[in-house]
Amino acid sequence: MQTTVVKVDENCIKSGDMTEAGRIIREGGLVAFPTETVYGLGGDALNPGASRKIYAAKGRPSDNPLIVHIYRMEDLYRIAEDVSDSAVKLAGKFWPGPLTMIFKKKDAVPAETTGGLDTVAVRMPSNKIAAEFIRAAGGFIAAPSANLSGRPSPTEASHVVEDMTGRIDMIIDGGPSVIGLESTIVDMTEPVPMILRPGYVTGKMVRETVGDVSYDPAVFGEVNEGMRPKAPGMKYRHYAPKGELTIIKGDRDAVIRYMKDALDKGLKEGHRVGIIATEETRDNYGNATLLMNMGARDDEDEIARHLYAVLRRCDEEDIDLIYSEDFSTPRIGQAIMNRLIKAAGHSLVEV
Ligand code: AMP
Protein backbone atom coordinates (compact mmCIF):
# COMPACT_ATOMS: atom_id res chain seq x y z
CA MET A 1 0.00 0.00 0.00
CA GLN A 2 1.19 3.50 -0.88
CA THR A 3 1.25 5.82 2.17
CA THR A 4 0.94 9.53 1.38
CA VAL A 5 2.44 12.00 3.86
CA VAL A 6 0.78 15.44 3.91
CA LYS A 7 2.22 18.36 5.86
CA VAL A 8 -0.48 20.53 7.44
CA ASP A 9 -0.06 23.80 9.31
CA GLU A 10 -2.43 24.01 12.30
CA ASN A 11 -2.86 27.76 11.72
CA CYS A 12 -3.62 27.45 8.03
CA ILE A 13 -5.41 24.19 7.28
CA LYS A 14 -6.03 23.64 3.56
CA SER A 15 -9.56 22.35 3.01
CA GLY A 16 -8.39 20.18 0.08
CA ASP A 17 -6.15 18.14 2.40
CA MET A 18 -8.98 17.58 4.86
CA THR A 19 -11.41 16.62 2.09
CA GLU A 20 -8.95 14.03 0.83
CA ALA A 21 -8.36 12.61 4.34
CA GLY A 22 -12.13 12.54 4.92
CA ARG A 23 -12.69 10.72 1.64
CA ILE A 24 -10.20 8.00 2.61
CA ILE A 25 -12.02 7.44 5.92
CA ARG A 26 -15.48 7.39 4.32
CA GLU A 27 -14.20 4.73 1.93
CA GLY A 28 -13.03 2.59 4.85
CA GLY A 29 -9.32 3.52 4.75
CA LEU A 30 -6.90 4.61 7.47
CA VAL A 31 -5.33 8.02 8.17
CA ALA A 32 -2.83 8.86 10.95
CA PHE A 33 -3.40 12.33 12.37
CA PRO A 34 -1.88 14.63 15.01
CA THR A 35 -3.53 15.29 18.37
CA GLU A 36 -2.31 17.21 21.40
CA THR A 37 -1.58 13.91 23.23
CA VAL A 38 0.05 11.59 20.66
CA TYR A 39 -0.53 10.77 16.96
CA GLY A 40 -3.66 8.68 16.33
CA LEU A 41 -4.29 5.95 13.76
CA GLY A 42 -7.79 6.79 12.56
CA GLY A 43 -10.57 4.88 10.87
CA ASP A 44 -14.36 5.30 10.70
CA ALA A 45 -15.53 4.30 14.21
CA LEU A 46 -18.95 3.23 12.91
CA ASN A 47 -17.48 0.93 10.23
CA PRO A 48 -16.52 -2.50 11.64
CA GLY A 49 -14.23 -3.17 8.67
CA ALA A 50 -12.23 -0.02 9.38
CA SER A 51 -11.69 -1.03 13.01
CA ARG A 52 -10.50 -4.46 11.90
CA LYS A 53 -8.00 -2.73 9.60
CA ILE A 54 -6.71 -0.63 12.50
CA TYR A 55 -5.91 -3.73 14.54
CA ALA A 56 -4.20 -5.31 11.55
CA ALA A 57 -2.10 -2.19 10.80
CA LYS A 58 -0.94 -1.92 14.42
CA GLY A 59 -0.50 -5.64 14.98
CA ARG A 60 -2.67 -5.11 18.05
CA PRO A 61 -4.84 -7.73 19.76
CA SER A 62 -8.46 -7.06 18.82
CA ASP A 63 -9.78 -7.28 22.40
CA ASN A 64 -8.03 -3.98 23.10
CA PRO A 65 -10.72 -1.31 22.59
CA LEU A 66 -10.28 1.88 20.54
CA ILE A 67 -11.08 5.43 21.62
CA VAL A 68 -13.75 7.19 19.52
CA HIS A 69 -12.80 10.79 18.70
CA ILE A 70 -15.50 13.41 18.13
CA TYR A 71 -15.34 17.13 17.32
CA ARG A 72 -18.57 18.46 18.84
CA MET A 73 -20.54 17.71 22.00
CA GLU A 74 -23.87 16.83 20.38
CA ASP A 75 -22.27 13.82 18.67
CA LEU A 76 -21.57 12.24 22.06
CA TYR A 77 -25.26 11.45 22.42
CA ARG A 78 -25.27 9.48 19.16
CA ILE A 79 -22.80 6.92 20.49
CA ALA A 80 -23.10 7.03 24.31
CA GLU A 81 -25.94 6.08 26.68
CA ASP A 82 -26.56 7.52 30.18
CA VAL A 83 -24.42 10.65 29.91
CA SER A 84 -24.43 11.89 33.53
CA ASP A 85 -24.31 15.46 34.85
CA SER A 86 -20.77 14.72 36.04
CA ALA A 87 -19.78 13.73 32.50
CA VAL A 88 -21.27 16.94 31.12
CA LYS A 89 -19.32 18.91 33.73
CA LEU A 90 -16.06 17.15 32.88
CA ALA A 91 -16.67 17.70 29.17
CA GLY A 92 -17.42 21.37 29.86
CA LYS A 93 -14.13 21.75 31.68
CA PHE A 94 -11.71 19.52 29.76
CA TRP A 95 -13.12 19.10 26.23
CA PRO A 96 -11.71 19.67 23.77
CA GLY A 97 -8.62 18.26 25.50
CA PRO A 98 -6.67 15.28 26.84
CA LEU A 99 -9.53 13.51 28.66
CA THR A 100 -11.26 10.29 27.56
CA MET A 101 -14.54 9.23 29.17
CA ILE A 102 -16.12 5.78 29.11
CA PHE A 103 -19.89 5.35 28.70
CA LYS A 104 -22.37 2.61 28.00
CA LYS A 105 -22.36 2.35 24.20
CA LYS A 106 -25.23 2.78 21.77
CA ASP A 107 -25.86 0.25 18.99
CA ALA A 108 -24.39 2.64 16.41
CA VAL A 109 -20.92 1.66 17.67
CA PRO A 110 -19.89 -1.78 16.38
CA ALA A 111 -18.35 -4.36 18.72
CA GLU A 112 -15.20 -4.30 16.56
CA THR A 113 -14.51 -0.73 17.71
CA THR A 114 -14.95 -1.47 21.44
CA GLY A 115 -13.09 -4.77 21.54
CA GLY A 116 -16.38 -6.55 22.20
CA LEU A 117 -17.22 -4.42 25.27
CA ASP A 118 -20.67 -2.85 25.79
CA THR A 119 -18.95 0.42 26.70
CA VAL A 120 -17.34 3.05 24.49
CA ALA A 121 -14.42 5.39 25.20
CA VAL A 122 -14.89 8.92 23.82
CA ARG A 123 -12.57 11.92 23.51
CA MET A 124 -12.73 15.33 21.86
CA PRO A 125 -9.18 16.39 20.94
CA SER A 126 -8.19 20.08 21.03
CA ASN A 127 -5.70 19.93 18.15
CA LYS A 128 -7.30 21.95 15.33
CA ILE A 129 -6.12 19.63 12.58
CA ALA A 130 -7.64 16.67 14.45
CA ALA A 131 -10.98 18.50 14.80
CA GLU A 132 -11.10 19.46 11.11
CA PHE A 133 -10.14 15.94 10.08
CA ILE A 134 -12.84 14.33 12.26
CA ARG A 135 -15.41 16.72 10.82
CA ALA A 136 -14.39 16.02 7.24
CA ALA A 137 -14.51 12.27 7.95
CA GLY A 138 -18.11 12.23 9.18
CA GLY A 139 -17.67 12.89 12.89
CA PHE A 140 -16.55 9.62 14.49
CA ILE A 141 -12.93 8.52 14.30
CA ALA A 142 -11.77 5.38 16.10
CA ALA A 143 -8.12 5.73 16.91
CA PRO A 144 -5.46 4.11 19.02
CA SER A 145 -1.98 5.60 19.08
CA ALA A 146 -0.34 5.35 15.64
CA ASN A 147 2.54 3.05 16.65
CA LEU A 148 3.12 -0.64 16.06
CA SER A 149 1.77 -2.57 19.04
CA GLY A 150 4.23 -2.60 21.93
CA ARG A 151 6.35 0.31 20.67
CA PRO A 152 6.44 3.78 22.25
CA SER A 153 3.57 6.05 21.16
CA PRO A 154 4.40 8.47 18.32
CA THR A 155 4.77 12.14 19.23
CA GLU A 156 6.06 13.29 15.82
CA ALA A 157 5.03 12.40 12.27
CA SER A 158 8.48 10.85 11.68
CA HIS A 159 7.65 8.23 14.37
CA VAL A 160 4.46 7.35 12.48
CA VAL A 161 6.36 7.15 9.18
CA GLU A 162 8.77 4.70 10.86
CA ASP A 163 6.00 2.38 12.08
CA MET A 164 3.17 2.76 9.55
CA THR A 165 4.62 3.28 6.08
CA GLY A 166 3.02 0.77 3.71
CA ARG A 167 0.33 -0.11 6.27
CA ILE A 168 -2.06 2.87 6.02
CA ASP A 169 -3.29 5.27 3.33
CA MET A 170 -2.23 8.66 4.66
CA ILE A 171 -0.22 10.37 7.40
CA ILE A 172 -1.07 13.95 8.31
CA ASP A 173 2.09 15.66 9.59
CA GLY A 174 1.02 18.41 11.97
CA GLY A 175 4.31 18.82 13.85
CA PRO A 176 5.21 17.54 17.32
CA SER A 177 2.51 16.71 19.89
CA VAL A 178 2.35 19.40 22.58
CA ILE A 179 1.50 17.08 25.50
CA GLY A 180 3.22 13.87 24.43
CA LEU A 181 1.37 11.44 26.76
CA GLU A 182 -1.89 9.62 26.03
CA SER A 183 -5.15 11.00 27.45
CA THR A 184 -6.41 10.47 30.98
CA ILE A 185 -9.13 7.77 30.88
CA VAL A 186 -12.07 8.09 33.29
CA ASP A 187 -14.77 5.43 33.54
CA MET A 188 -18.09 7.24 33.91
CA THR A 189 -20.09 4.00 34.23
CA GLU A 190 -18.82 3.62 37.82
CA PRO A 191 -20.79 5.18 40.73
CA VAL A 192 -17.72 7.37 41.39
CA PRO A 193 -15.76 8.36 38.24
CA MET A 194 -12.80 5.99 38.09
CA ILE A 195 -9.39 6.81 36.61
CA LEU A 196 -8.23 3.87 34.51
CA ARG A 197 -5.18 5.55 33.00
CA PRO A 198 -3.50 8.66 34.44
CA GLY A 199 -2.66 11.52 32.10
CA TYR A 200 -2.28 15.26 31.80
CA VAL A 201 -5.70 15.81 33.43
CA THR A 202 -4.98 14.66 37.00
CA GLY A 203 -7.20 12.90 39.54
CA LYS A 204 -7.16 16.09 41.58
CA MET A 205 -8.52 18.09 38.62
CA VAL A 206 -11.32 15.53 38.13
CA ARG A 207 -12.18 15.58 41.85
CA GLU A 208 -12.29 19.38 41.89
CA THR A 209 -14.78 19.30 39.00
CA VAL A 210 -17.16 16.54 40.08
CA GLY A 211 -16.55 16.20 43.83
CA ASP A 212 -15.11 12.70 43.96
CA VAL A 213 -12.79 10.35 42.08
CA SER A 214 -11.57 6.76 42.42
CA TYR A 215 -8.70 4.80 40.85
CA ASP A 216 -8.46 1.44 39.13
CA PRO A 217 -5.91 -0.49 41.28
CA ALA A 218 -4.05 -1.33 38.05
CA VAL A 219 -2.98 2.34 37.87
CA PHE A 220 -0.71 1.87 40.86
CA GLY A 221 0.93 -1.41 40.33
CA GLU A 222 1.51 -4.74 38.88
CA VAL A 223 -1.51 -6.37 37.28
CA ASN A 224 -1.83 -9.90 38.68
CA GLU A 225 -2.32 -12.91 36.46
CA GLY A 226 -6.02 -13.52 35.99
CA MET A 227 -7.01 -10.00 37.05
CA ARG A 228 -8.81 -8.19 34.27
CA PRO A 229 -7.91 -4.50 34.34
CA LYS A 230 -10.80 -2.18 33.52
CA ALA A 231 -8.76 -0.49 30.80
CA PRO A 232 -7.90 -3.60 28.79
CA GLY A 233 -4.98 -1.90 27.08
CA MET A 234 -3.19 -1.69 30.39
CA LYS A 235 -2.54 -5.43 30.47
CA TYR A 236 -0.35 -5.41 27.37
CA ARG A 237 3.37 -4.62 27.25
CA HIS A 238 3.34 -1.02 26.19
CA TYR A 239 5.49 1.95 25.35
CA ALA A 240 8.59 -0.20 25.40
CA PRO A 241 12.03 0.35 23.84
CA LYS A 242 13.91 -2.72 22.61
CA GLY A 243 16.71 -2.41 25.20
CA GLU A 244 16.36 -3.46 28.82
CA LEU A 245 15.21 -0.44 30.82
CA THR A 246 15.64 -0.01 34.59
CA ILE A 247 14.39 2.95 36.61
CA ILE A 248 16.39 4.12 39.61
CA LYS A 249 14.47 5.85 42.36
CA GLY A 250 15.57 7.53 45.58
CA ASP A 251 17.69 10.32 46.99
CA ARG A 252 19.31 12.28 44.15
CA ASP A 253 22.95 11.66 45.09
CA ALA A 254 22.31 7.96 45.68
CA VAL A 255 20.56 7.70 42.29
CA ILE A 256 23.48 9.36 40.51
CA ARG A 257 25.98 7.09 42.28
CA TYR A 258 24.01 3.96 41.36
CA MET A 259 23.54 5.05 37.73
CA LYS A 260 27.24 5.90 37.29
CA ASP A 261 28.28 2.48 38.63
CA ALA A 262 25.73 0.67 36.49
CA LEU A 263 26.86 2.65 33.45
CA ASP A 264 30.56 1.86 33.97
CA LYS A 265 29.80 -1.81 34.55
CA GLY A 266 27.57 -2.02 31.47
CA LEU A 267 30.18 -0.39 29.24
CA LYS A 268 32.91 -2.69 30.58
CA GLU A 269 30.76 -5.68 29.70
CA GLY A 270 30.47 -4.41 26.14
CA HIS A 271 26.91 -3.09 26.27
CA ARG A 272 25.63 0.01 24.51
CA VAL A 273 24.32 1.90 27.52
CA GLY A 274 21.68 4.66 27.40
CA ILE A 275 21.13 7.08 30.28
CA ILE A 276 17.91 9.06 30.76
CA ALA A 277 18.71 12.07 32.90
CA THR A 278 17.78 15.71 33.41
CA GLU A 279 19.37 19.07 32.73
CA GLU A 280 20.58 19.10 36.36
CA THR A 281 22.23 15.67 36.37
CA ARG A 282 23.37 14.98 32.81
CA ASP A 283 26.98 16.05 33.39
CA ASN A 284 27.50 12.99 35.57
CA TYR A 285 27.11 10.58 32.68
CA GLY A 286 29.43 11.92 29.98
CA ASN A 287 30.70 8.43 29.03
CA ALA A 288 27.25 6.98 28.18
CA THR A 289 26.81 5.54 24.68
CA LEU A 290 23.66 7.66 24.45
CA LEU A 291 22.93 10.41 26.97
CA MET A 292 19.36 11.66 26.88
CA ASN A 293 18.19 14.84 28.56
CA MET A 294 14.50 14.91 29.47
CA GLY A 295 14.67 18.60 30.35
CA ALA A 296 14.71 20.60 33.57
CA ARG A 297 13.42 18.59 36.54
CA ASP A 298 10.78 21.19 37.46
CA ASP A 299 9.45 21.51 33.89
CA GLU A 300 7.01 18.59 33.94
CA ASP A 301 5.47 19.49 30.61
CA GLU A 302 8.85 19.28 28.91
CA ILE A 303 9.61 15.89 30.51
CA ALA A 304 6.24 14.49 29.39
CA ARG A 305 6.75 15.82 25.86
CA HIS A 306 10.20 14.21 25.54
CA LEU A 307 9.46 10.77 27.00
CA TYR A 308 8.47 8.78 23.90
CA ALA A 309 10.98 10.40 21.55
CA VAL A 310 13.70 9.52 24.06
CA LEU A 311 12.57 5.87 24.20
CA ARG A 312 12.56 5.72 20.41
CA ARG A 313 16.07 7.18 20.19
CA CYS A 314 17.30 4.25 22.28
CA ASP A 315 16.08 1.93 19.52
CA GLU A 316 17.60 4.04 16.74
CA GLU A 317 21.00 3.87 18.45
CA ASP A 318 20.69 0.12 19.21
CA ILE A 319 20.97 0.69 22.94
CA ASP A 320 20.65 -2.62 24.79
CA LEU A 321 20.87 -1.37 28.40
CA ILE A 322 19.03 1.74 29.62
CA TYR A 323 19.06 3.38 33.05
CA SER A 324 16.60 6.15 33.85
CA GLU A 325 16.21 8.49 36.78
CA ASP A 326 12.66 8.55 38.14
CA PHE A 327 10.25 11.40 37.40
CA SER A 328 7.74 11.33 40.24
CA THR A 329 7.04 15.03 39.78
CA PRO A 330 4.06 16.64 41.58
CA ARG A 331 1.45 17.12 38.86
CA ILE A 332 1.83 14.83 35.84
CA GLY A 333 4.52 12.69 37.47
CA GLN A 334 1.96 9.96 38.06
CA ALA A 335 1.21 9.75 34.34
CA ILE A 336 4.88 9.94 33.33
CA MET A 337 5.88 7.21 35.80
CA ASN A 338 2.91 5.03 34.81
CA ARG A 339 4.27 4.93 31.22
CA LEU A 340 7.93 4.65 32.20
CA ILE A 341 7.32 1.77 34.63
CA LYS A 342 5.42 -0.13 31.94
CA ALA A 343 8.20 0.56 29.43
CA ALA A 344 10.60 -0.87 32.01
CA GLY A 345 8.46 -3.99 32.49
CA HIS A 346 8.24 -2.96 36.18
CA SER A 347 12.02 -3.05 36.65
CA LEU A 348 12.56 -0.41 39.32
CA VAL A 349 15.44 -0.20 41.80
CA GLU A 350 15.04 1.84 44.99
CA VAL A 351 18.32 3.15 46.35
P1 AMP B 1 -4.49 3.95 23.18
O1 AMP B 1 -3.67 2.97 23.99
O2 AMP B 1 -3.96 5.34 23.29
O3 AMP B 1 -4.68 3.46 21.84
O4 AMP B 1 -5.92 4.06 23.86
C1 AMP B 1 -6.83 3.01 23.90
C2 AMP B 1 -6.98 2.53 25.31
O5 AMP B 1 -8.19 3.04 25.86
C3 AMP B 1 -7.19 1.04 25.37
O6 AMP B 1 -5.97 0.37 25.36
C4 AMP B 1 -7.95 0.84 26.65
O7 AMP B 1 -7.04 0.77 27.72
C5 AMP B 1 -8.74 2.13 26.79
N1 AMP B 1 -10.16 1.93 26.45
C6 AMP B 1 -10.76 2.18 25.28
N2 AMP B 1 -12.05 1.86 25.31
C7 AMP B 1 -12.31 1.39 26.54
C8 AMP B 1 -13.47 0.89 27.20
N3 AMP B 1 -14.65 0.82 26.60
N4 AMP B 1 -13.35 0.49 28.48
C9 AMP B 1 -12.15 0.57 29.10
N5 AMP B 1 -11.03 1.03 28.54
C10 AMP B 1 -11.10 1.44 27.28
Ligand code: MG
Ligand atom coordinates in the same frame (compact mmCIF):
# COMPACT_ATOMS: atom_id res chain seq x y z
MG1 MG C 1 -1.26 3.12 22.55
